[in-house]
Amino acid sequence: MSDIILGIESSCDDTSAAVLRDEYLLSSVIASQKVHQVWGGVVPELASRAHLMNIVPVVDQALKEANVTMEEVDAIAFTRGPGLLGSLLVGTSFAKGLAISSGKKLVDVNHLQGHILSCLVKQEGKDTPSPTFPFLTLLVSGGHTQIVRVDGHFEFEILGQTIDDAVGEAFDKCSKMMGLGYPGGPVVDKLAKEGDPLKFKFNLPNVGGLDYSFSGIKTSLLYFLRDRLKENPNFIEENKADICASFQKALIDILMKKLILAVKQTGIKQVSIGGGVSANSGLRERVAEEGKKRGWQTFIPEFKFTTDNAAMIAISGLYKYRRGEFCSLERPSVPRASAMNQSQK
Ligand code: KG4
Ligand code: ZN
Numbered sequence: 001m002s003d004i005i006l007g008i009e010s011s012c013d014d015t016s017a018a019v020l021r022d023e024y025l026l027s028s029v030i031a032s033q034k035v036h037q038v039w040g041g042v043v044p045e046l047a048s049r050a051h052l053m054n055i056v057p058v059v060d061q062a063l064k065e066a067n068v069t070m071e072e073v074d075a076i077a078f079t080r081g082p083g084l085l086g087s088l089l090v091g092t093s094f095a096k097g098l099a100i101s102s103g104k105k106l107v108d109v110n111h112l113q114g115h116i117l118s119c120l121v122k123q124e125g126k127d128t129p130s131p132t133f134p135f136l137t138l139l140v141s142g143g144h145t146q147i148v149r150v151d152g153h154f155e156f157e158i159l160g161q162t163i164d165d166a167v168g169e170a171f172d173k174c175s176k177m178m179g180l181g182y183p184g185g186p187v188v189d190k191l192a193k194e195g196d197p198l199k200f201k202f203n204l205p206n207v208g209g210l211d212y213s214f215s216g217i218k219t220s221l222l223y224f225l226r227d228r229l230k231e232n233p234n235f236i237e238e239n240k241a242d243i244c245a246s247f248q249k250a251l252i253d254i255l256m257k258k259l260i261l262a263v264k265q266t267g268i269k270q271v272s273i274g275g276g277v278s279a280n281s282g283l284r285e286r287v288a289e290e291g292k293k294r295g296w297q298t299f300i301p302e303f304k305f306t307t308d309n310a311a312m313i314a315i316s317g318l319y320k321y322r323r324g325e326f327c328s329l330e331r332p333s334v335p336r337a338s339a340m341n342q343s344q345k
Contacts (some may be wrong), residue, residue, distance in 0.1 A: 003321060006073045008059065010091030011083025011111045012142070013042045015054035018071075018310035019066035020318060023122045026066035028304060028311045029058050040182045041172070045246025048086030055094050062310070070102045077317020080108035080327070081334035082143070089335035096329055107317040108327035112337060114312035115139055115274040116148055116156065118305045121315050131270040131299050138259050140283070141275030142168035142183075145212050145255075145315040145335075147262045153319040159262055160210025167251055168277050170214040174247050177225055178236050188244045189280050195245030197282075200224070210258050210265070217254070221247055248282050255285055263296060272299035279306040 002022050007150040009016040013036055018028040030219050031054040031213045036042045063070065078095035079089055092108075099106040120130050131150075136159075139146045165173075168185060175184025180191070205213040212343060225243075228235040236243065263269060273287055284300050291298035 003318060004072055005073050005107075005314045005318045005321060006059070006063070006076050006315055007090050007109075007310035007312075008076065008078040008095050008115070008311045009111070009308055009310040010051045010055065010087050010094075011079045011081070012087055012113060012308055013047045013050070014308040015051050015058050016308060016310035017055075017059040017062035018314045019062050019068050020121070020311065020314040023120060023315060023318070024309050025121050025123050026068060028309060029062045029064045029065065030196060030304075030309055033057050037182055040176055044082070044084045044086050047084055048090055051087055051090035055090060059094070070098075070104070073102070073104055075105040075107050075321040075326075076102075077107040077109050077313050077320070079111045079114065079313050080331065081111065082337040083111055083335060085333060085335040088335065091309040092333045099119050105321060105345070106327045106329075107320045107325065108331060109309075109313045109316045109320070110337075111313075112139065112144060112146075114316045115141065116150055116180075116272075117153065117316050118274050118301060118309070118312035119272040119299045121305060123312050129297075129299065129301070131272055131297070132201070133172070134266075135270035135299070136259075136262055136266065136268050137271055138255065138271070138273045138278070138287070139275045140167050140255065140273065142166060142172065142278035144275065145214070147210050147258060149266060149268065153316075155324075159266070160212065160258055162212040162214060163207060164213050164215040165218060167212070168213055168275070170218050170251055171248075171277065171280075173218050174221055174244070177222060177241065177242065180240075185277060185280060188248055189282065191244040192248040192282060193240045193245075195241030195243070197245040199239070199242035200246035202247060204250060204254055206256075210262050212254060212258060214254070217250060248280070248285060252280075252283050252286050255283065256290060258293070259287075260290065263294070269294075269296045270299070272297050272301070274301060274306070279303055283314075291311070315317035
């Protein structure tokens with residue numbers, strides 16, 4: 001007997017639903033919210049409203065594309081946190097309502113666990129390899145930058161993490177400072193492809209162990225732009241691609257230094273990447289390149305599994321469902337990662 005899981009993700013600005021049959025993806029629908037672009041960042045109130053508008057059609061479409069009815073679904077998995085509270089509440093309330101009306105089991109998922117386990121989703125007709133335990137994940141998103149040791153579906157150890165900003169924020173701020181729009185990562189990535197990564201140098205942080213820091217490099221870009229603009233008001237316009245390429249290289253250098261150290265320290269040579277920033281073409285290339293050079297087995301996700309998606313929520317939900325760990329209707333959404341474990345009522 002196979003297990004059919006409906007996953008629902010609404011932690012930030014993507015409304016997404018996906019259906020899995022065991023580890024196999026039957027459908028994945030993502031409605032990305034464009035309303036935030038004019039504001040230069042996610043506006044929480046607008047995000048919640050857009051989720052409210054999107055959630056019914058998105059779930060409906062995911063079921064249709066999977067050719068699955070609600071009767072056939074075994075469990076509904078949803079993101080309980082971390083994320084924006086208003087956004088989480090929409091997915092949580094919808095999932096609970098659907099569970100009550102359909103009589104299906106409800107499973108709550110930690111969004112970060114979702115990003116980490118996204119590399120275990122399989123697709124019919126594609127034999128993309130998945131890592132076996134233990135493996136290391138470089139989890140890089142708008143809110144998180146972590147190196148995680150994964151020993152099982154529910155056994156994670158954070159080996160290192162950012163002590164201030166996430167790397168995704170550094171990409172977004174870079175774009176904002178240069179007036180390139182939001183979200184910044186994809187724009188910087190695109191321009192970086194046409195630029196010279198060695199043109200400008202940025203000082204790299206000096207943080208102990210496997211931890212990261214990105215606030216200093218953000219400030220150094222700010223001062224760099226301010227000083228150059230004093231000399232030449234067209235500096236950004238004339239050097240856009242080179243600035244993006246050089247700044248992106250600096251961010252990737254920071255990420256790779258600690259990842260290489262983590263592999264050395266643990267002896268674990270299976271390495272995956274996940275989260276929105278794992279869509280970055282420069283990072284993907286570097287991980288593949290370093291992996292080849294150092295004898296790692298690397299797992300680089302397809303683009304649709306990098307940014308927020310419900311397939312990753314469904315796969316995490318599947319393993320929880322199989323352990324018989326269900327969510328009570330009283331269990332609340334939790335915006336902060338640190339509060340996830342303290343709120344297991
Ligand atoms: O995982 P995600 O969709 O949401 C969070 O959980 O935060 O990650 C969003 C982040 C944003 O900071 C966005 O700029 C970044 O991922 N991002 C990228 C790229 N695509 C998205 N950063 C660098 N290069 C990209 N191609
Ligand atoms: Zn995410």
